[in-house]
Each structure stands twice: as structure tokens, then as C-alpha cells.
Amino acid sequence: xxxxxxxxxxxxxxxxxxxxxxxxxxxxxxxxxxxxxxxxxxxxxxxxxxxxxxxxxxxxxxxxxxxxxxxxxxxxxxxxxxxxxxxxxxxxxxxxxxxxxxxxxxxxxxxxxxxxxxxxxxxxxxxxxxxxxxxxxxxxxxxxxxxxxxxxxxxxxxxxxxxxxxxxxxxxxxxxxxxxxxxxxxxxxxxxxxxxxxxxxxxxxxxxxxxxxxxxxxxxxxxxxxxxxxxxxxxxxxxxxxxxxxxxxxxxxxxxxxxxxxxxxxxxxxxxxxxxxxxxxxxxxxxxxxxxxxxxxxxxxxxxxxxxxxxxxxxxxxxxxxxxxxxxxxxxxxxxxxxxxxxxxxxxxxxxxxxxxxxxxxxxxxxxxxxxxxxxxxxxxxxxx
Amino acid sequence: xxxxxxxxxxxxxxxxxxxxxxxxxxxxxxxxxxxxxxxxxxxxxxxxxxxxxxxxxxxxxxxxxxxxxxxxxxxxxxxxxxxxxxxxxxxxxxxxxxxxxxxxxxxxxxxxxxxxxxxxxxxxxxxxxxxxxxxxxxxxxxxxxxxxxxxxxxxxxxxxxxxxxxxxxxxx
Amino acid sequence: xxxxxxxxxxxxxxxxxxxxxxxxxxxxxxxxxxxxxxxxxxxxxxxxxxxxxxxxxxxxxxxxxxxxxxxxxxxxxxxxxxxxxxxxxxxxxxxxxxxxxxxxxxxxxxxxxxxxxxxxxxxxxxxxxxxxxxxxxxxxxxxxxxxxxxxxxxxxxxxxxxxxxxxxxxxxxxxxxxxxxxxxxxxxxxxxxxxxxxxxxxxxxxxxxxxxxxxxxxxxxxxxxxxxxxxxxxxxxxxxxxxxxxxxxxxxxxxxxxxxxxxxxxxxxxxxxxxxxxxxxxxxxxxxxxxxxxxxxxxxxxxxxxxxxxxxxxxxxxxxxxxxxxxxxxxxxxxxxxxxxxxxxxxxxxxxxxxxxxxxxxxxxxxxxxxxxxxxxxxxxxxxxxxxxxxxxxxxxxxxxxxxxxxxxxxxxxxx
Numbered sequence: 001x002x003x004x005x006x007x008x009x010x011x012x013x014x015x016x017x018x019x020x021x022x023x024x025x026x027x028x029x030x031x032x033x034x035x036x037x038x039x040x041x042x043x044x045x046x047x048x049x050x051x052x053x054x055x056x057x058x059x060x061x062x063x064x065x066x067x068x069x070x071x072x073x074x075x076x077x078x079x080x081x082x083x084x085x086x087x088x089x090x091x092x093x094x095x096x097x098x099x100x101x102x103x104x105x106x107x108x109x110x111x112x113x114x115x116x117x118x119x120x121x122x123x124x125x126x127x128x129x130x131x132x133x134x135x136x137x138x139x140x141x142x143x144x145x146x147x148x149x150x151x152x153x154x155x156x157x158x159x160x161x162x163x164x165x166x167x168x169x170x171x172x173x174x175x176x177x178x179x180x181x182x183x184x185x186x187x188x189x190x191x192x193x194x195x196x197x198x199x200x201x202x203x204x205x206x207x208x209x210x211x212x213x214x215x216x217x218x219x220x221x222x223x224x225x226x227x228x229x230x231x232x233x234x235x236x237x238x239x240x241x242x243x244x245x246x247x248x249x250x251x252x253x254x255x256x257x258x259x260x261x262x263x264x265x266x267x268x269x270x271x272x273x274x275x276x277x278x279x280x281x282x283x284x285x286x287x288x289x290x291x292x293x294x295x296x297x298x299x300x301x302x303x304x305x306x307x308x309x310x311x312x313x314x315x316x317x318x319x320x321x322x323x324x325x326x327x328x329x330x331x332x333x334x335x336x337x338x339x340x341x342x343x344x345x346x347x348x349x350x351x352x353x354x355x356x357x358x359x360x361x362x363x364x365x366x367x368x369x370x371x372x373x374x375x376x377x378x379x380x381x382x383x384x385x
Numbered sequence: 386x387x388x389x390x391x392x393x394x395x396x397x398x399x400x401x402x403x404x405x406x407x408x409x410x411x412x413x414x415x416x417x418x419x420x421x422x423x424x425x426x427x428x429x430x431x432x433x434x435x436x437x438x439x440x441x442x443x444x445x446x447x448x449x450x451x452x453x454x455x456x457x458x459x460x461x462x463x464x465x466x467x468x469x470x471x472x473x474x475x476x477x478x479x480x481x482x483x484x485x486x487x488x489x490x491x492x493x494x495x496x497x498x499x500x501x502x503x504x505x506x507x508x509x510x511x512x513x514x515x516x517x518x519x520x521x522x523x524x525x526x527x528x529x530x531x532x533x534x535x536x537x538x539x540x541x542x543x544x545x546x547x548x549x550x551x552x553x554x555x556x557x
Numbered sequence: 558x559x560x561x562x563x564x565x566x567x568x569x570x571x572x573x574x575x576x577x578x579x580x581x582x583x584x585x586x587x588x589x590x591x592x593x594x595x596x597x598x599x600x601x602x603x604x605x606x607x608x609x610x611x612x613x614x615x616x617x618x619x620x621x622x623x624x625x626x627x628x629x630x631x632x633x634x635x636x637x638x639x640x641x642x643x644x645x646x647x648x649x650x651x652x653x654x655x656x657x658x659x660x661x662x663x664x665x666x667x668x669x670x671x672x673x674x675x676x677x678x679x680x681x682x683x684x685x686x687x688x689x690x691x692x693x694x695x696x697x698x699x700x701x702x703x704x705x706x707x708x709x710x711x712x713x714x715x716x717x718x719x720x721x722x723x724x725x726x727x728x729x730x731x732x733x734x735x736x737x738x739x740x741x742x743x744x745x746x747x748x749x750x751x752x753x754x755x756x757x758x759x760x761x762x763x764x765x766x767x768x769x770x771x772x773x774x775x776x777x778x779x780x781x782x783x784x785x786x787x788x789x790x791x792x793x794x795x796x797x798x799x800x801x802x803x804x805x806x807x808x809x810x811x812x813x814x815x816x817x818x819x820x821x822x823x824x825x826x827x828x829x830x831x832x833x834x835x836x837x838x839x840x841x842x843x844x845x846x847x848x849x850x851x852x853x854x855x856x857x858x859x860x861x862x863x864x865x866x867x868x869x870x871x872x873x874x875x876x877x878x879x880x881x882x883x884x885x886x887x888x889x890x891x892x893x894x895x896x897x898x899x900x901x902x903x904x905x906x907x908x909x910x911x912x913x914x915x916x917x918x919x920x921x922x923x924x925x926x927x928x929x930x931x932x933x934x935x936x937x938x939x940x941x942x943x944x945x946x947x948x949x950x951x952x953x954x955x956x957x958x959x960x961x962x963x964x965x966x967x968x969x970x971x972x973x
Contacts, residue, residue: 029714051718051941142797142938148604214797214937366718367800367940413642413709420702440691448698448731452705456724459709459717520688520748 033062040380051365056358063384071344076311084170087382089132091171092125093324099174101320101331105313113301114178115257120294123287128157129325130280137374141218156194178304188295195288219274223360223372234352237327242279243271249323261293273375350378391432399425412458420451436519589828590620596930603934614884627821635814642710647822650703654829657696660689661836662751664914689750701727704811711814719810730791733952737784740963741841754845769844776966782842784956789834796933835925846914861916862899869895
């Protein structure tokens with residue numbers, strides 16, 4: 001807020017625009033990086049006409065840690081925990097993408113048991129990530145209560161993860177070539193109990209929100225993104241699917257054990273905030289479906305393929321993408337035959353999805369801006385890397 | 386006794402804040418002191434047992450019009466206005482006008498004082514209990530003998546409102 | 558000495574009024590403090606949490622801790638603020654909110670007592686004005702100043718936007734708020750709050766239902782009540798209309814730059830406003846202090862003591878099982894005291910009869926306040942333009958239609 005002058009708070013910005021409210025100049029509003037609803041350290045510069053957004057610019061990089069550069073100085077295994085710190089609310093998915101990319105580079109395949117357990121944990125993580133999205137999104141729109149409900153259920157997932165690998169948030173659950181830990185004894189029972197419970201809870205959220213006229217008023221027609229625009233900007237994940245494009249890497253290019261399970265890809269029609277909400281809610285249900293199928297189907301066998309203590313992939317390059325909770329998470333790894341990758345490039349879904357922000361926010365009110373940031377479901381750790 | 390104390394109390398506030406209003410540089414301060422003046426005047430109305438007028442003064446002037454003033458002042462650029470030295474050219478004209486007005490008022494007060502029992506100050510206010518409810522009295526006269534003028538006034542206001550809407554619409 | 562007593566006796570009206578002001582202020586500030594605890598507790602239970610639990614048993618000393626914190630926190634003055642207005646705004650907010658309670662009558666019968674052999678009589682409530690309702694609306698109309706000036710004086714953009722929003726919001730909803738009660742005024746034929754309640758005494762529908770404005774009369778004021786309640790929530794800036802302080806959009810709105818006791822003033826002002834509008838809703842639509850039961854049912858007079866007894870027993874049981882020693886000592890003590898109070902009420906019939914009016918009044922106000930908190934826990938927030946649309950396009954026409962229909966009803970069927 002450095003631009004404010006004494007008693008001239010309403011007149012920052014110098015470009016004169018005679019059509020604005022009462023002839024006052026356009027107001028430049030800095031949202032973030034320390035703002036309660038920019039989900040971390042996103043800074044959005046908004047050009048306001050009254051309370052209407054005339055333009056916007058996202059300023060990112062406040063959380064830049066140079067993850068890709070760090071990779072060049074770590075061995076392949078050493079780098080694995082770093083990817084957990086990108087999308088830190090969906091660490092399991094990040095790890096899955098990285099491990100599978102390295103496996104692909106090395107020409108190794110994880111054993112079937114590992115694959116199913118990986119799928120199970122990743123889907124649980126997807127639910128957790130979507131729950132966090134719902135909690136914060138609803139809070140941004142002013143509903144306090146879903147936050148606590150969602151965190152209650154997320155807690156159960158984190159407990160399962162904790163029992164599995166000892167960590168709750170940055171889990172480092174998988175290893176290159178499979179798993180380090182086998183499923184614990186009561187894991188299937190825990191997951192089954194969670195799934196049964198969660199299907200009831202999700203109705204509670206929908207009771208609070210789906211039919212609520214205020215919620216509808218705040219989300220319908222807000223931040224519309226057409227399918228063409230979404231494809232043109234490379235938007236992926238639920239944001240893309242809500243715009244009516246049926247694209248899910250789990251179906252299109254199955255990885256892990258997704259080809260063994262039945263599930264549907266929910267798509268939206270209008271590409272507005274409400275559709276994105278519906279799509280994500282339905283995705284949580286589909287994730288429960290996958291988890292339930294996986295419970296009965298965990299095959300016996302080894303959990304770790306034969307990989308050496310020192311990983312030396314052959315010279316070459318690989319691109320592997322998975323459907324992370326937020327969209328397509330891709331790893332592009334170039335190997336020069338040494339123990340360290342020559343180059344790692346990560347395609348984070350949040351970073352690409354954030355591009356659509358300006359298009360979605362233009363012409364809406366400030367209050368919609370927080371709804372749109374919320375509906376994009378970005379994690380700044382992933383945007384900035 | 387109490388009546389007089391209350392009257393002079395409010396009158397002092399009204400005059401004092403009116404002076405402050407015209408001497409403040411900041412427009413918002415001026416607006417606040419104008420509000421104070423209006424409130425003090427409302428207090429005088431109440432002291433004269435004109436409850437309805439008191440309330441209307443507060444609701445309309447303080448609660449409505451002055452809020453709009455402040456609303457506008459908050460929005461428009463004050464820096465420019467504060468830099469201009471206002472009224473500098475009209476200083477002498479203003480002084481002459483003020484003196485003329487003071488002379489007029491003084492002459493009137495002096496002449497009124499000379500007439501026996503015809504002072505301008507209202508004396509012997511009837512006790513509050515003996516008066517009919519003020520709001521009812523106002524309503525009776527508004528909808529009774531002054532019906533036509535009341536309706537004309539409301540029509541005028543309606544026209545003004547529609548005019549404002551039309552003017553605002555054109556810009557959009 | 559005798560001179561002083563004589564002077565006091567001569568101006569007993571003023572003295573009693575001052576004493577009542579002090580008493581009401583004391584009670585009100587305590588209630589405000591505990592209202593914040595109540596809100597936090599109810600919200601917590603709605604959200605499957607426990608709420609404050611650490612300071613005192615069941616967090617009962619939490620308001621005290623909060624108050625101390627507000628008092629002892631650093632009171633910063635941001636650079637570039639307009640000092641005079643910056644200080645004035647919170648004072649205005651709180652003072653106006655507290656003033657408005659002066660005209661609320663809390664019970665039907667005057668209180669009689671004697672000091673030094675002289676009989677005095679005073680009503681429950683500070684003043685009883687002919688234009689009580691109008692005074693309330695006048696004060697409500699002034700309430701916008703605190704918020705608007707705070708937003709402007711902070712010299713910061715979020716507060717400015719918050720201030721602008723609130724000015725616009727309060728001005729818009731004032732219209733609907735005022736129009737929505739015109740029907741009640743028509744039916745009571747008075748601006749006096751006491752008379753408005755008196756007009757609602759009596760029974761209807763074979764004596765089964767009370768003659769409250771919301772259901773009775775030539776034209777039941779159910780529409781009026783709806784408009785009033787929605788407009789009142791908006792006027793007090795509470796969820797789902799809490800746009801001026803929408804934390805997710807405008808950080809904290811107009812009070813972003815305020816801290817310490819100045820913030821506490823805004824906070825208390827908001828709660829006081831909540832109480833005022835709840836009192837007003839009770840008076841105008843729900844018969845004020847009249848009981849919902851027929852007066853022939855004399856057993857209903859024991860409801861206050863029954864409630865006290867139930868509460869006391871619950872506290873007793875809970876206190877014995879409480880984890881901390883303090884709770885084990887305090888809670889059963891309070892529970893026993895409540896039980897004793899309820900027993901005393903049974904023995905002193907005149908006192909029991911006297912508190913009937915205030916009891917029902919406060920119970921209704923309490924229910925309204927519970928509603929406020931409930932809504933905050935359930936609903937998302939409206940957007941600014943939606944809020945304006947509701948105020949101007951729904952509430953205002955509805956309340957005007959209500960006025961029309963009520964006047965037609967009175968013309969057709971007369972007053973009752």
C-alpha cells in the first residue's frame with residue numbers, strides 16, 4: 001500500500017479515465033502478498049473502476065526456492081523429498097509423478113502391489129487436497145463452517161498417511177521403483193471406514209452450499225472460462241473439465257494402477273465457479289469409488305522393484321505427467337548418465353492455471369476476485385517452485 | 386432555568402462549530418463540524434418541544450444529507466482543493482456582505498427590543514404535557530390545510546429523483 | 558448535608574435517570590462481553606469445535622481476558638492518519654450504539670421503592686419518549702458516521718473501500734428498515750414503544766394465540782417482520798451482510814488500521830447494535846414483554862424458576878465431573894446459587910410476578926441473538942451488488958407494499 005498519499009487514498013494511480021465513478025481516477029489495489037485470501041504469497045495488482053476489476057496482473061515468485069536448480073545438484077533419490085514441497089497440500093501426488101518419471105527414464109516398473117497402494121494413497125490425497133480447496137474457497141466467500149467440517153475429514157486422511165509413513169504433510173511416501181513401506185495392517189479397514197463416513201459428510205457440505213441461494217449467487221456466472229480459452233491457455237485439471245473439456249490423464253494416459261479401476265470423469269457445462277465446485281465435489285466421490293475398489297484389490301507381492309542403491313539412468317530424456325488434484329503435473333527429466341539429473345523441468349498445474357486469472361476476473365467485482373482465486377485452487381509453493 | 390441552560394448550551398455549540406466549520410482546511414473536518422451544528426440546532430428544537438422537527442432534522446440532515454456529503458468528499462480528490470487558497474479574491478466582498486448582514490440583524494434586534502413585550506425570544510413555552518403529540522400535529526396540518534403544497538413538494542422531489550436516475554443512466 | 562439531600566430529592570427524576578443509566582451501562586457492558594463468549598461458543602458447536610475452554614471453567618473468564626488484552630495492547634497510530642477523525646470514529650460508534658438502548662422499555666410495571674421515607678416510582682427503561690421509535694431510527698441513521706469516518710481517516714485503501722461499502726449499505730437499508738415498521742406504527746397509532754407493546758396485549762383465536770403484530774391485527778406484519786429482520790442484519794453489518802468487514806476481501810474493512818481499545822469500541826458497538834435491533838424486533842413484532850401463553854395459565858409463571866432450576870442442576874452435574882479444580886469448585890457453586898434463586902422466586906410471589914415481563918422480553922431478545930449467531934455459522938456472504946439489489950429491489954418494494962396492505966386492512970376492518 002505504498003502508493004497512498006495523505007487523505008488521497010481514493011486517488012492513487014495517475015492515468016486519467018473520465019468514465020470512472022465520479023470522475024475519480026482508477027484505483028490500483030494491491031492484493032497480497034500478505035492478504036488473507038490470496039492463498040499464500042500471491043500478489044495481485046488490480047486496476048479497479050469503483051469496485052469493478054478493469055485489469056489485473058499476478059506478481060509471483062515470493063516463494064521461489066529454485067527447486068528445479070536444486071535437482072541438478074542432488075541424486076535422483078535425494079531430490080524426491082523436494083517435490084513434496086511444491087504442492088504441499090498434495091505431497092503424495094507430487095511424489096508419485098516424480099517417482100514414475102524416473103522409473104520411466106530407467107525403464108523400471110513398480111510391482112503391482114506398489115502400484116495399487118500408490119493409487120490408493122494418491123486418491124486419498126486428492127480428496128484431502130480438494131477438501132482444503134473447499135474449506136478455503138467457502139471461507140473466501142464468507143461461509144465459515146465448511147472450513148471446520150472439511151478439516152475434520154482431512155484430518156482422517158492425514159491420520160492414515162501418518163500411520164502409513166509417519167508424516168502428515170510432506171510425506172515422501174513413495175520411492176523410486178515402488179514403496180519403502182508396505183501397507184500397515186489395518187490400512188484397508190481405516191480407508192473403508194473413512195470412505196463410508198466421508199460419503200455421508202459430503203452430503204453435509206452440499207447441504208450447506210449447493211442449494212444455498214447466496215452460494216449460487218456468488219458462484220454462478222462468476223469467472224467464466226470457455227473450453228477454447230482453457231485449452232488455448234493450457235489450463236488443466238478440474239478447471240479445464242468444468243469448462244466442458246473431458247480431459248483427465250488418469251483416463252487418457254493411464255499411469256499407476258488407474259487402468260484397473262472404474263471411475264467417471266465429471267465435466268461441467270458453463271465453466272463458471274459453480275461448475276468447478278460441482279466438478280470437484282463429484283471428483284471427491286469418484287475418488288472414494290476408486291479407493292473402495294482398491295481396498296479389495298491390493299495384490300500380494302513385493303513392493304519395491306529391483307533398483308540399485310545408486311541410480312544411474314541411461315542418457316536420455318523423459319516427460320511424464322500425472323493428473324494431480326490441481327491438474328496436469330509433468331516432470332521433464334534429462335539424464336546425462338550420471339547420478340544427478342542434468343536438467344529437471346516441472347510443469348506445475350497451479351502455475352499454468354493461474355494464467356487464466358486475468359481473463360476470468362476482468363469485469364467482475366473485488367469480491368469475485370477472491371472467489372476466482374479460490375476456484376483456481378492454486379498453491380503458491382507450486383506456482384513459484 | 387434549566388430551559389435557558391440547555392438553550393445556551395446548544396446555541397454555544399452551534400455557533401462554535403459553525404465557526405470551526407468555515408475555518409477548517411480539511412473538507413471532512415468541515416463536514417463533521419457542520420454535522421455538529423445541525424445536531425446542536427436539533428437540540429434547540431427539542432428544547433422548544435418540537436420533537437418531530439428534532440427527529441426530522443437528525444434523520445434527514447444528519448443521517449441522510451450529511452452522510453452523502455461525506456461520501457462524496459471521501460471519493461473526490463481533496464489534494465487539489467486544499468492547495469487552492471479559497472475565497473482569496475472575494476475577501477473584501479465577503480467582509481462587506483457580512484457587515485451588511487450584521488447591521489441588518491442588529492437593527493432588527495434593536496427595534497424589536499424597543500417595542501413593549503414584543504421581543505423576538507419566545508417566552509413562556511407551554512409545558513410539554515399540555516401539548517398534543519407533536520408528530521400527530523405535524524401530520525394533521527400536512528395532510529389537512531397544506532395538503533396541496535405537500536403533494537406539490539413530493540411531486541417535485543419525485544421529478545428530481547427521476548431526473549437524477551436518467552442522468553446517471555446516460556453515463557453507463 | 559440536609560441541603561444536598563433536599564436538592565437531590567427535588568431533582569429525583571434526574572438522579573434516578575442517572576442511576577439507571579449507570580446501571581444499564583454496567584449490565585450492558587457485561588452482557589456485551591459475555592455475548593462475545595456466547596457467539597464463540599455457539600459458533601464453535603456449530604462447527605464441531607469446543608470454543609474457548611481454557612480461561613476459567615468452560616471459558617467463562619474468557620471475556621475478562623479479552624477485555625484485559627484490549628486494554629493493555631499497544632495502541633498504535635498509523636502514519637498519515639487524520640488523528641482527530643481517527644479517534645472520533647470509534648467513540649461515535651460505541652456512544653451511539655449505547656445511546657440507542659436508552660429508549661427501550663424492558664418491562665410493563667414501574668418499579669416502586671422508597672429511600673429515606675420517600676416513595677419513588679420509575680419505569681424499567683431509561684426514558685419513555687413519545688417518539689421513541691423515531692429516536693431509535695435517528696440514532697441508527699447516525700451510526701453510519703463511525704464506520705464511514707473510520708474508513709476515511711485510516712488513510713489506507715482497504716479501510717476506505719470498507720467505509721464506502723458500509724456507508725452505501727447502511728443508507729440503502731435504512732430506507733427498508735424504516736419502511737418495514739410503518740405497518741406496526743399504523744396499527745399501534747403511536748411512536749411510543751411502550752404503547753406499541755400495549756397495543757399487542759390480549760389474546761385471539763379462542764385465546765390460544767397472543768395478539769402479536771407478527772400474526773395478528775387487520776393485516777399480520779409477517780412481511781414487515783421479514784423486511785425488518787433482513788434490513789436489521791444488514792444495518793448491523795452482520796453475516797451474511799457483513800461486507801464492510803469482509804475479512805477475505807477487504808482484510809478487516811473499515812477497522813483494519815484499528816487496534817487495542819479503539820478496536821474494542823467498534824466491536825462492542827456492533828454487539829450493542831445487535832441487542833438494540835433484537836429488542837426492537839421483540840417490541841414491534843413479538844409483543845415485547847407479553848407472555849406467549851394465556852394469562853389464565855398461572856403455571857406459566859413458574860417457567861423462569863423452572864429454567865433456572867434446570868440450568869442450575871445441569872451446571873451442578875457438569876461441575877462435579879469437570880476436569881479442573883477451579884471448575885469443580887466454581888461450577889457447582891454457581892449451579893447451587895441458580896437453584897437457590899429459583900427456589901426463592903417460588904417463595905416470593907410478588908417478585909416472581911414482577912419479573913415475568915422482563916423475563917419474556919429478554920428471552921425473545923436472546924432468541925433473536927441466537928438467530929444472528931446461527932446465521933453467521935451457516936451462510937456465505939453476499940456480494941456487494943447482490944446486497945444492493947436485495948435492499949432496493951426486494952426489501953424496499955416489499956415493505957412499501959406492506960404499508961399499503963396494512964393501511965387497506967385498517968381501512969377495511971378497522972383496528973382489531
